[in-house]
Amino acid sequence: MKIEVEKLVLGMVSTNVYLVFYNGNCLIIDPSDEAERIIDCIEERKAKPLAILFTHGHFDHIMAAPALVKKYGIKIYAGEADRQLLEDSNLNLSRRFLGEDFTLEADEYVKGGDELRFEDLKFKVLYTPGHTVGSISFYTEDLADNEAFKKAAFTGDTLFAGSVGRVDLPTGNEDTMKRTLNEVIKKLPPDTAVFPGHGAATTIEREIMHNPYLR
Numbered sequence: 001m002k003i004e005v006e007k008l009v010l011g012m013v014s015t016n017v018y019l020v021f022y023n024g025n026c027l028i029i030d031p032s033d034e035a036e037r038i039i040d041c042i043e044e045r046k047a048k049p050l051a052i053l054f055t056h057g058h059f060d061h062i063m064a065a066p067a068l069v070k071k072y073g074i075k076i077y078a079g080e081a082d083r084q085l086l087e088d089s090n091l092n093l094s095r096r097f098l099g100e101d102f103t104l105e106a107d108e109y110v111k112g113g114d115e116l117r118f119e120d121l122k123f124k125v126l127y128t129p130g131h132t133v134g135s136i137s138f139y140t141e142d143l144a145d146n147e148a149f150k151k152a153a154f155t156g157d158t159l160f161a162g163s164v165g166r167v168d169l170p171t172g173n174e175d176t177m178k179r180t181l182n183e184v185i186k187k188l189p190p191d192t193a194v195f196p197g198h199g200a201a202t203t204i205e206r207e208i209m210h211n212p213y214l215r
């Protein structure tokens with residue numbers, strides 16, 4: 001499988017929106033905001049969107065989803081324990097940051113260990129709580145023909161290059177984050193490319209060497 005990952009940085013807190021293109025298809029990960037820019041990018045490639053995936057329920061990862069659902073009629077996948085965030089504007093922080101109540105419903109709620117298949121691309125759902133109680137990461141090692149990397153993880157606000165997500169927001173928990181980092185993130189293969197919810201891409205190997213939170 002060859003995939004191409006395009007990153008758009010959108011919305012009021014510069015969230016990474018990932019468009020994963022393969023075989024004429026496209027997956028949309030964390031559509032933060034500015035749906036028209038996401039749509040432009042998909043249309044430019046003449047790709048067929050298959051699904052929307054949320055790494056977690058914070059407002060800055062989900063707000064363009066309704067417009068994309070309306071345009072393409074595709075399903076939203078989210079972690080089951082973050083359903084409460086999607087449905088509650090205090091928990092998803094839209095009330096605090098935007099002064100308005102933004103809520104939505106996903107179509108499919110998934111949990112750690114689930115395997116998702118979108119045409120030829122398979123993702124394993126990793127349960128990675130700590131930033132929020134229902135944070136998940138999407139992992140694939142289905143990329144033998146890919147040149148830049150063979151394995152990839154979309155980690156949302158769990159792991160960043162050189163840092164990790166905040167644990168002081170509603171449903172966040174420091175001990176849980178530590179457990180996620182030790183028991184899930186550090187156990188990923190070192191050559192896994194990491195695509196975080198904010199900032200630059202990295203690899204598991206680089207983070208194990210340089211990220212103070214993974215010591």
Ligand SMILES: [Zn+2]
Pocket residue numbers: 056058131157165
């Ligand atoms: Zn977040």
